[in-house]
Amino acid sequence: MSIPSTRPLRVVVVEDQPLFRSMLERTFAGTPGMQVVAALGTSTEALRMVRPGFADVAVLDIDLPDGNGIALGVSLRRRQPTLGILLLSAHDAMALLLDLPSDVAAGWGYLSKTSSTSEAVLIGAVRAAAVGETVLDPALLARMTPRAGSDVARLTDRQYEVLRLLAAGLSNAGIGEKLGITEKSVQNHVNAMYATLGIDADPQRNPRVSATLRLLEETGPAH
Incomplete structure (x- = not known):
């Protein structure tokens, strides 16, 4: 999986907490070589807007008001097999990655919102997801x-x-x-x-x- 170097990495954020969503949006928009193509609050909005080719990476909160980020990620990945997925959660749900359907299991990252994740770790995890790698939360791994x-x-x-x-x-x-x-x-x-x-x-x-x-x-x- 590779992103043409002539254009920025396109990121869509799906997070229902407005403050956290705007923080993510600012972080990615302020990172050279990245572009936020949408910042959404629900699974329904994401399924409507994120069509194949719309984004390179989807950053998804696991706990959404109208579903969960894992099911959303599976749906989006099946539409676009090259889409990178980075999951975020307020509680340790890292083991859920082991239950992913085998046809979409590669290249999902996971970071906890409550660990001391730095901006550099977050950006690195998005870049890794874009090329099909799996990055896990360093604080949880420790x-x-x-x-x-x-x-x-x-x-x-x-x-x-x-x-x-x-x-x-x-x-x-x-x-x-x-x-x-x-x-x-x-x-x-x-x-x-x-x-x-x-x-x-x-x-x-x-x-x-x-x-x-x-x-x-x-x-x-x-x-």
């Missing part, structure tokens, strides 16, 4: 621990750290910078982590998305 007996639990501490940063949307270079190691070392850790999780280089599936969903599937909140 509170997760691997389930006993899972493949994720077999990762070394460093491999798990790399997986968590990868799931938060960091590139190999960004992970290396965060951990103070070389990009080559990060790639070695990523390759070893893929091997442990049994993720192959199937060109039909983005391995980073597969690894992110495995992390979500095989971890739970720390007690």
Whole structure:
């Protein structure tokens, strides 16, 4: 999935709280290379307005007054398979990504409204959604621990750290910078982590998305 570099990334916002909606609108409109094509308050409005080709990414609140953002995202994605989806919620609903229908499951991001998500994380998650990647909320990921007996639990501490940063949307270079190691070392850790999780280089599936969903599937909140 790629956006022509000659035009801005077109974002539609669907959020029923006017204050939060206008904050999102201002953030995206003020970001170079981004354009807000619509800021809406209901699922009904979105289904009426967001036709194929109208937007590149839809930023959807999960809790809408006339439905939920996940069902809306599924409908929009089935109309436009290349549409990126970023879900927002006031409560931790990250695990709902595991229940998405398989035909639309790739490339959904999730951020919590109540975690300390920065503007940079929000913008990064929108850009990731535009190219079919999955980004999860870094603050929520920090509170997760691997389930006993899972493949994720077999990762070394460093491999798990790399997986968590990868799931938060960091590139190999960004992970290396965060951990103070070389990009080559990060790639070695990523390759070893893929091997442990049994993720192959199937060109039909983005391995980073597969690894992110495995992390979500095989971890739970720390007690």
